[in-house]
Amino acid sequence: MTYTGWFVEQFGAGLGWFLANLTLILAIAFPVMVGVALAVYADRKIWAAMQMRRGPNVVGPFGILQTFADAAKLFLKETIIPAGASTGVFLLAPMISFTLALVVWAVMPFDAGLVLADLNVGLLYIFAVSSMGVYGIIMSGWASNSKYAFLGGLRSAAQMVSYEVSMGFILVAVMMYAQSLNLSDIVLAQKGNVLGILNGNIFNPLLFPMGIMFFITALAETNRPPFDLPEAEAELVAGYQVEYSSMSFALFFLGEYANILFMCALIPTLFLGGWLPPLDLPFLYAIPGFVWFLSKMAFLFFLFAWVKATVPRYRYDQLMRLGWKVFLPLSLFWVVVVSGWLMFTGHFAAAPGVM
C-alpha cells in the first residue's frame, strides 16, 4: 500500500490526501531547515579549517549547535522597520525569498519514486521558481529606502538574471539527452550512459563543459563567493539585507542557504546521476539511493565551501563580462553542438523511454 493510500483508507479521500501530503511536505521542509543550520555550521568549519582556524567550537559538541543558538538569538531580537521604508513590501520581501527557496524542493527526487510532486515539467518548474527569487531581492532593495540596500538589490537582480540565461541553455543540453523535463527521467537516463558503466552526464565529454559551467552559474545564482557582489561588505555593507533585523534577516539567510543546498542537490540530479551510484555495478545498488544522493549533495556543498575559502571576489564588470560575453555565447554554441551531434548520430530516432 502506498503512503497516501494508507491515509486515504484511514481518513477518507479528501482529508487523507491532505494529511498525507502535509506530512510529506513537513518531512521535506523541516530537514531542509535543519539542513540549512548544519550547512551554515559546515560552511564555517570548512572555511575555518582552510584558514588554519578552529571555527565555531563553543556551543554544543564541536560547536554544532552554534547556528541554532544564532537562530534563537535572532528570534528574540526586535524587528526594526525603518521609518522611511514601505512597511508592507519590506516585510513581504523576506517571506518571498524564504517561501520560494522552500517550495522549489517539491519536485526534487531524493530516491527512485521518493518525490513529492513528480511533475512532467519539473525542470521548468525549477527554472520558473528560481526566476521568481529575484522579486524578493529587488523588493527588499526598493522597500528599505536605503542607498546600500538599493544598490545591492539592483546589483543582485542584474547578476541573477544574467546568469539565468546561460543556465537555461545548459538545462536545454541536459534535457536533450534525457528527452524529458521530468527530474526522475533525467536521472534514469544517466544510468550507464557513458561506456555502459559510468552513471552521470558529467562523464560525457559533450556535457562535461556544461557541468562545469553549471557549477559556476550556480555559484553566481546563489550569490556565493566569488560572486557575492550584492553583499560585498567592503562596499555595500550587506547589500539588500542591510536594514533587516531579527527573523526577517534570518529568512533571507535561510532562503539563501536553502537555495545553495538546492543547487547542491540539483547538480547531482542533472550531472552526477542523482540517486544512482557513480558506477553501474550491481553491488553498489545495495547502498540505498538516498545515501548516494545525500553524499553527492555533501560533496557538492564541500566544493561550494572550498570555492568560498579560496577564491577572491570578482569585480562587478568582470562578473557581467563573464556572464554575457563568455557563458552566454559558449552555452548557446554548445547547445548547437550537442543538438547537432545528437541529431546526426541518430539519438532522436527512437521515442524517449526506449533508449
Add this chain to the structure above:
Amino acid sequence: MSAIASEYLPVLLFFAVGIAFALIFVSAPIAVSALTGTAKPEAVKLSEYESGFPAFSDARAKFDVQFYLVAILFIVFDLEAAFLFPWAVSLHWGGESAWWAMMEFLGELAIGLVYAWKVGALEWE
C-alpha cells in the same frame, strides 16, 4: 479534476505551508519583542543606515541605465531559452526539419547578441 492537474496540488499545498512558515517567522518575533518589551523604537534607530551619517538624499534616485539594458537583454534571451525547452524534448518528433528551423532562430539571436556586443550594451565601466 484531471490527473495532470491533481499532480500540481501538492505543490500548491507546499506553497501554502511555506507561506504559513514565513508568516509565523516574520510576525512571531514582532509579537515576542512587543510583549517582552525589547521593542524600543526611537528616531535614530529607525533612520536608514548610511554609515552613521544622516541621509543627505533620497535613496530612490536615478541609477545606471545599464541595469535596464541588462533587464531587456535578459527578457530576449530568457524567452529564447523558454522556446528551446519544448523544442529540445520533442526533437524525436520534429526530426531534421525542426533542428534546422531552430538553428535559423538561434542564428538570428546570435546576430542580435553580436549587435548588442558591438554597440556596447554589454560594457560596464
